[in-house]
Amino acid sequence: MTTPENGSEHRPVLVVDYGAQYAQLIARRVREADVYSEIVPHTLSTQEILAKNPSAIILSGGPSSVYAEGAPRVEADLFDAGVPVLGICYGFQAMASVLGGTVAKTGLREYGSTDITSDGASRSILEGTPEHQNAWMSHGDSVQEAPEGFEVLASTAGAPVAAFANEAKALYGVQWHPEVKHSQHGQAVIENFLFRGARLDPNWTTRNILEEQADRIREQIGDARVICGLSGGVDSAVAAALVQRAVGDQLTCVFVDHGLLREGEAEQVERDFVAATGVKLHVANEQKRFLEALAGVSDPETKRKIIGREFIRAFEEAERAIMREAEAEGEPIRFLVQGTLYPDVVESGGGEGAANIKSHHNVGGLPEDLQFELVEPLRTLFKDEVRAVGAQLGLPAEIVGRQPFPGPGLGIRIVGDVTEERLALLRKADAIARAELTAAGLDNEVWQMPVVLLADVRSVGVQGDGRTYGHPIVLRPVSSEDAMTADWSRLPYDLLARISNRITNEVDGVNRVVLDVTSKPPGTIEWE
Numbered sequence: 001m002t003t004p005e006n007g008s009e010h011r012p013v014l015v016v017d018y019g020a021q022y023a024q025l026i027a028r029r030v031r032e033a034d035v036y037s038e039i040v041p042h043t044l045s046t047q048e049i050l051a052k053n054p055s056a057i058i059l060s061g062g063p064s065s066v067y068a069e070g071a072p073r074v075e076a077d078l079f080d081a082g083v084p085v086l087g088i089c090y091g092f093q094a095m096a097s098v099l100g101g102t103v104a105k106t107g108l109r110e111y112g113s114t115d116i117t118s119d120g121a122s123r124s125i126l127e128g129t130p131e132h133q134n135a136w137m138s139h140g141d142s143v144q145e146a147p148e149g150f151e152v153l154a155s156t157a158g159a160p161v162a163a164f165a166n167e168a169k170a171l172y173g174v175q176w177h178p179e180v181k182h183s184q185h186g187q188a189v190i191e192n193f194l195f196r197g198a199r200l201d202p203n204w205t206t207r208n209i210l211e212e213q214a215d216r217i218r219e220q221i222g223d224a225r226v227i228c229g230l231s232g233g234v235d236s237a238v239a240a241a242l243v244q245r246a247v248g249d250q251l252t253c254v255f256v257d258h259g260l261l262r263e264g265e266a267e268q269v270e271r272d273f274v275a276a277t278g279v280k281l282h283v284a285n286e287q288k289r290f291l292e293a294l295a296g297v298s299d300p301e302t303k304r305k306i307i308g309r310e311f312i313r314a315f316e317e318a319e320r321a322i323m324r325e326a327e328a329e330g331e332p333i334r335f336l337v338q339g340t341l342y343p344d345v346v347e348s349g350g351g352e353g354a355a356n357i358k359s360h361h362n363v364g365g366l367p368e369d370l371q372f373e374l375v376e377p378l379r380t381l382f383k384d385e386v387r388a389v390g391a392q393l394g395l396p397a398e399i400v401g402r403q404p405f406p407g408p409g410l411g412i413r414i415v416g417d418v419t420e421e422r423l424a425l426l427r428k429a430d431a432i433a434r435a436e437l438t439a440a441g442l443d444n445e446v447w448q449m450p451v452v453l454l455a456d457v458r459s460v461g462v463q464g465d466g467r468t469y470g471h472p473i474v475l476r477p478v479s480s481e482d483a484m485t486a487d488w489s490r491l492p493y494d495l496l497a498r499i500s501n502r503i504t505n506e507v508d509g510v511n512r513v514v515l516d517v518t519s520k521p522p523g524t525i526e527w528e
């Protein structure tokens, strides 16, 4: 059975999320072991979980205590299904308590780096790890007694049962967090579970993803024509190259110039991508459509929904133009390729059980009357995985290494309503900041650096001995692995000073440059 969402032949290792900070990380570590993994919320019933045909299950950590009222539970019948399970922290405790072990508050909390001692020789999921190892912990409760049929594998000062196993049933648990990099041998524990415990094969590799997705695209599209929204960014470049490989010149790419682009962006798409792939490109000049639709709108979600809708209207328009140009007869083009990634889906609230943080234009911002059938070959991948697929497809490094830029563009980097004057101002400030970052040789040090105009805020300044009452520009350089979490980048002060000087000198209307020093969470990367 294939899982319909990922369209993959691979049965997933399901990570059941109990509200962990690290559910995402667990899935990534499993994928790093070349095994396919997806995250699901703990609100699914055993039946719903098993309906996804998991090859194994990992129960994540979480903030609750299993003995507290209303704490999320795992149903005991999950452990009778013959599917291997690994419990981590809260997941380990939930498993222990439902199977008849005891869990209690110890009074001894262990946060951070902790010494773990194997009981007897290291074995089972600890196979190959030393008798004493250091791992990262974050708990105040612990398993006091293992359930019947389980053997204790390790303990710590605050956790008499720090790891257990029931080999016959392939059920395992650890109190520590093997998924965080600070845990020595963490990856070994995860791989022992996957390869020894669950007996899985490491066959979810970049090459396999690529071939599988190409097959699937062929199956979905057949010999029909297809268009692909191409932005110049990594995701759509990789999606387009994948579709081109699958169905060749049935594909026409559509680049929408919505007037919310940065300086030089339109030219760069035409130059780099077409040069690298030889794909057919249709450029849609839709500045007027977007600016009119956005006039007077300052609410972020409203902006995002408008942009999402107008994108689709622009694709419909482009579809008609392409049919006319090709003097093609017959059915309109039905398929639209988008470079949607897993984080776009999760943040739009499309990951099951996930909150709607913001409607990404290509997911939560789509109009209800969408006529196209979507083709989204990257929908379950993280950015670094997409980059690996792109490299495998032979795309040049300057495309796969490019910093992300959101589809709604400068429209969501103007806090306030979007006007042509404000766009021009922000475009100029952004070009300066990017040029200086590049000149400093730091492009690869940051994940991306949004430049934001606070159009609704004004402050007093003094320029040329006169008073000004201008707008602030915010610099938001961040480092990240996958955009799900991020930290602000510690850029050198002299670089920041140069950017600030140049922006306040060269951009009329800006008299202040500020640096955003917030991580994600609590801030998101973009301001809207």
Ligand SMILES: Nc1ncnc2c1ncn2[C@@H]1O[C@H](COP(=O)(O)OP(=O)(O)OP(=O)(O)O)[C@@H](O)[C@H]1O
Pocket: 228, 229, 230, 231, 232, 233, 234, 235, 236, 237, 239, 254, 255, 256, 257, 258, 337, 338, 339, 340, 344, 362, 402, 403, 404, 405, 406, 407, 408
């Ligand atoms: N200007 C545009 N014209 C056409 N399609 C676009 C445009 N901007 C975004 N899209 C579509 O929306 C998708 C999501 O945008 P997003 O910015 O997340 O990805 P990207 O631009 O391909 O890559 P990156 O995240 O590196 O910027 C794109 O993959 C593309 O299909």
Ligand SMILES: O=c1[nH]c(=O)c2[nH+]cn([C@@H]3O[C@H](COP(=O)(O)O)[C@@H](O)[C@H]3O)c2[nH]1
Pocket: 304, 347, 358, 359, 360, 361, 362, 404, 405, 406, 407, 408, 448, 483, 484, 520, 523, 524, 525, 526, 527
């Ligand atoms: O194509 C996109 N359409 C959108 O609507 C959108 N919103 C945010 N982003 C990008 O997603 C990543 C995470 O951003 P946030 O921390 O702001 O949610 C960052 O890389 C953002 O630039 C978008 N990309």
Ligand SMILES: NC(=O)CC[C@H](N)C(=O)O
Pocket: 060, 061, 062, 063, 064, 065, 088, 089, 090, 091, 138, 139, 140, 141, 142
């Ligand atoms: N990180 C966790 O999963 C913590 C589990 C539980 N709340 C404890 O304190 O032990």
Ligand SMILES: [Mg+2]
Pocket: 231, 233, 234, 404, 405, 406, 407
């Ligand atoms: Mg983009």
